[in-house]
Amino acid sequence: MKARVHVMLKDGVLDPQGAAVAHALGALGFDGVEGVRQGKVIDLELVETDTAAAEARVREMCEKLLANTVIERYDIEIG
Amino acid sequence: MKARVHVMLKDGVLDPQGAAVAHALGALGFDGVEGVRQGKVIDLELVETDTAAAEARVREMCEKLLANTVIERYDIEIG
Numbered sequence: 001m002k003a004r005v006h007v008m009l010k011d012g013v014l015d016p017q018g019a020a021v022a023h024a025l026g027a028l029g030f031d032g033v034e035g036v037r038q039g040k041v042i043d044l045e046l047v048e049t050d051t052a053a054a055e056a057r058v059r060e061m062c063e064k065l066l067a068n069t070v071i072e073r074y075d076i077e078i079g
Numbered sequence: 080m081k082a083r084v085h086v087m088l089k090d091g092v093l094d095p096q097g098a099a100v101a102h103a104l105g106a107l108g109f110d111g112v113e114g115v116r117q118g119k120v121i122d123l124e125l126v127e128t129d130t131a132a133a134e135a136r137v138r139e140m141c142e143k144l145l146a147n148t149v150i151e152r153y154d155i156e157i158g
Binding site for chain 1: 085087097100103104107109110111112113114115116117118119120121122123124125126127136139140143144145
């Protein structure tokens with residue numbers, strides 16, 4: 001079973017990577033970009049076959065390792 | 080209009096970040112993880128209101144800046 005996790009900085013937390021991308025896009029002539037936020041995506045291949053169990057397990061992984069929940073939020077897609 | 084871009088290393092390209100996450104999950108006792116790939120997610124807020132035009136624009140951004148298409152693939156979600 002596949003799971004995809006997005007880890008993004010929470011709103012209000014400064015995102016220097018996103019700001020750098022926004023700046024670079026402007027320098028390349030891409031106008032019309034009002035905001036950029038950059039985060040991580042983690043694709044997991046799990047042995048687990050039960051959707052609810054897989055989601056619970058991945059949530060635990062996020063809390064313990066994948067996200068720093070003080071400054072980051074995460075969301076999980078299963079399947 | 081919002082756009083989300085995923086940039087992942089192509090299959091077959093060594094992913095040391097993913098390998099590090101897989102190793103760390105194992106060390107924390109999370110078994111049943113068969114594979115981990117880590118990539119980037121970039122959320123863009125665009126002035127453009129036409130879906131097709133926005134996608135074309137974001138594709139150009141990917142080719143020129145956001146992805147290294149020699150080793151990375153990208154996909155674009157609009158809206």
